[in-house]
Amino acid sequence: MRVNLTVNGERRRADDVWEGESLLYVLRERLGLPGSKNACEQGECGSCTVYLDDVPACACLVAAGQAEGREVRTVEGLADGDALDPVQQSFVDAGAVQCGFCTPGLVVAAHDLLRREPDPSDEEIREALAGNLCRCTGYEKILDAVHSAAGAR
Amino acid sequence: MxxxxxxxxxxxxxxxxxxxxxxxxxxxxxxxxxAYSSDLWHEDMLWGATLRSPHPHARITGVDVSAAVAVPGVHAVLTHGDVPGLNRYGLEHPDQPVLADDVVRYRGEPVAVVAADHPETAQRAMKLIEVTYDELEPVTDAEDAVHGDVAELHPGGNVVRHAPIRRGEQTPQADVVVTGRYEVGMQDQAFLGPESGLAVPDGHGGVDLYVATQWLHVDQQQIVAALGLTPEQVRLTLAGVGGAFGGREDLSMQIHASLLALYTGKPVKMVYNREESFYGHVHRHPATMYYEHGATRDGRLVHVTARIYLDGGAYASSTGAVVGNAATLGVGPYDVPNVSIDCWGTYTNNPPCGAMRGFGAVQAAFGYESQMDKLADACGLSPTEIRRRNAMSEGTVMPTGQTVDSAAPVAELLDRLEGMPLPQPGSTADLRTLPGGVSNTTHGEGVVRGVGYAVGIKNICFSEGFDDxxxxxxxxxxxxxxxxxxxxxxxxxxxxxxxxxxxxxxxxxxxxxxxxxxxxxxxxxxxxxxxxxxxxxxxxxxxxxxxxxxxxxxxxxxxxxxxxxxxxxxxxxxxxxxxxxxxxxxxxxxxxxxxxxxxxxxxHRPTEALDPETGRGNAHVQYGFAAHRAVVDVDTELGLVKVVSLDCVQDVGKALNPQAVVGQIQGGSAQGLGLAVMEEIQTEGGVIRNPSFTDYLIPTVLDMPPMNIDVLELADPHAPYGLRGVGEPPTISSTPAIVAAIRAATGKELLRVPVRPDHIV
The missing domain is CATH 3.30.365.10 (Aldehyde oxidase/xanthine dehydrogenase, molybdopterin binding domain)
Incomplete structure (x- = not known):
């Protein structure tokens, strides 16, 4: 089948999509956007978090066909040219990135949190990011990064 | 500076x-x-898939690939007969088939591989491969594997390694004696980036492999042997690695993708999904440990006697080295005049086990630190005081006879931990700070706080005479x-x-x-x-x-x-x-x-092999130390645990990059928390029951508490810049500290990790 969607502000088309493919597969393997990650592909880890019509979603749980005509914003669409989004910059500066496989999903989830709550408490950050697994950092520096991004916005 | x-x-x-x-x-x-290894793409590339054994122990009586080969889009279906070189690989012993030939020894063992033009096509073709098996009785208990009358899974028997350590008197008398039997469940590295890579044939019989691994050259050696090629023909490049923690020390898809690429003449990408990842890499050895600690009435250790069984599963992997660590570090960071330790690593039909952060030291630490708390109780001392009275220091002689010749600040770690502020009592007003969180399981009723301490020791670099x-x-x-x-x-x-x-x-x-x-x-x-x-x-x-x-x-x-x-x-x-x-x-x-x-x-300076009878030898390059204090709130009615704080003091010799050092301590402590209260690959008759992130839980940001971290820099004169390896020590003491805190809150004995709600209520 063919899927038409808007990705990071650009109209995109994917052809010969098998009906069982996920939005994540289409992004990664057909549209050249592997930034959204495939850590579990079962909606448990949040590494594939993208905005779908402005709402964060696990791209692995969205069938490709469900994205028809919709707007997707991935981690690749957060920076403004060379200028990183404050969330991205804070993750780098705070040491919240180790292996980085969770990072794209966490960056999108934290970006979404800060749109809703510009100055979140620790507890609010924890609840908001509870769907994003990280195996390297123990999360402390991720909390630091989100606080620091909140201050920078 | x-x-x-x-x-x-x-x-x-x-x-x-x-x-x-x-x-x-x-x-x-x-x-x-x-670009991580699963992000790679090549024009005209194929996708590989792996057919795995559904049985933990079986004889293969027939394989029919004809239906799979006939699927449109399939380019190759390969079995053991297609392995051109040695159909065996392994880190220490080449005992594991690239593709199973006569016998499968674990649930998940690769039997055949497929390459097709779409991952779904490869999966469907894989399911059309017909393999017939005669099921055999699986060996699933490590102690039975050593002492019992069970099938020999490999030539030479089921003991991969037995390491004895003998020091001083072997039948000493002590005023106070405590014993315990402890178990550690099978932990998974749970790195987030799945096993994956891309193999590209060079058109001249060789292959370029882009892969996420921990050691390119040891991968290359094993691939070369299996493919019957020269090292010049098999070139490896590290692709982006999404975490490792030991789980990428062994091969996963490396030989399979290379084989498929050479047979099809096309680039082949392989990416495991999360379930397959649980079958696709080794895990932390589950352990059963019998400890006896003897001390004088004032709490000075007289002897430690231990038997440690580490279940290596179906293939050896790095079991031998894990046994060496558990044995040599088996009494912990304490000065013990009389020691008798026996540690066995075994073959069973459980999932293969090998390297995971902490590598043998993690298991032993749960045993010896649980014992130290028990001994403290028996001697009427505080947990920190009994540790201080027995703390090793620079100049202490290890049970192997090796003198520790750089800083070993065990007592100082404890002093500094005790000096850190304790967290405020929990607020019952905010559900998010209580065990069970927003599940609304308690408003504070039945919640009891506990505090626990633990110290750990780890060898840094490769040991026992390895040319490192x-x-x-x-x-x-x-x-x-x-x-x-x-x-x-x-x-x-x-x-x-x-x-x-x-x-x-x-x-x-x-x-x-x-x-x-x-x-x-x-x-x-x-x-x-x-x-x-x-x-x-x-x-x-x-x-x-x-x-x-x-x-x-x-x-x-x-x-x-x-x-x-x-x-x-x-x-x-x-x-x-x-x-x-x-x-x-x-x-x-x-x-x-x-x-x-x-x-x-x-x-690094050379080390020595352990004497096989006595365990004597200057086996280690360097020792690293960390200590944790855990504070927990336990809902004693439901058995739910919230770790309220987890403080750590670690000596790193020299912090080359302080931010990265703290990141290692935080991340390592989190993995220890996981082992303490949630993480276990549960097996039943050799079969993994929870191969997913739905059922195998790792800590989320809600589970990890804030940490106070104190980094000591006591230079090791033998090491570059005086540094001391950082990554593993914090994973070791985190687990026993949390369990000690839960014991303090509940009064329960808690002889097994991970601690589950039904151990508490």
């Missing part, structure tokens, strides 16, 4: 050793532009009017930040800001494994040594150009200077067209 350069002390270089510059790959990682080395090439030249250095090694960056540290070392030694770390590949000699907390020490040491050779050559070049003697010159912040006259010239001017290019193979 200061460093000594050519006999003189100069100011620290910006972004050098001891600072925390940004990681060179950080920006690409936050932009989603860093790393190779580094450092090249200095002027590029675009600036001095620039490139560093080449084969050391796997797995997320820990080695690439940052190597840049820092160059800046400190050569005063050059612009440092490029080349892609890691097998075109240079081995760097050894990214494991055993060894890469800062080993590849850091190698890069430093190569940089010093470059500096020596540069100074003699500069001496000629500046009409000075080499001895009077030194490098100072990108300039050449002399003692008498200060700055003489910019480095870039002195360089001119010259290029300095040095390659060094660097070794």
């Amino acid at each position: 200061t460093s000594t350069v050519a006999g003189r002390t100069t100011a620290a270089t910006a972004n050098g050793v001891g600072s925390s510059p940004a990681r060179p790959d950080g920006t690409r990682k936050v932009r989603g532009e860093f 080395y790393s190779t580094a090439r450092v090249r200095l030249a002027a590029v675009g009017g600036q001095p620039a250095v490139t560093v080449q090694t084969a050391a796997a960056e797995v997320g820990q930040g080695l690439v940052t540290i190597l840049q820092q070392i160059i800046r400190t030694e050569l005063g050059v800001e612009q440092v490029t770390i080349l892609p890691m590949d097998t075109s240079i000699g081995s760097a050894g494994s990214t494991s055993a907390s060894r890469q800062s020490y080993m590849t850091g040491g190698a890069v430093r040594a190569a940089a010093l050779k470059v500096r020596g050559a540069l100074l003699s070049h500069a001496a000629t150009r500046l009409s000075r003697t080499t001895a009077e010159l030194h490098l100072d912040g990108g300039k050449l200077a002399s003692v008498a006259d200060g700055v003489l010239a910019d480095l870039v001017d002195v360089l001119g067209e010259a290029e300095f290019d040095e390659t060094v193979e660097w070794r």
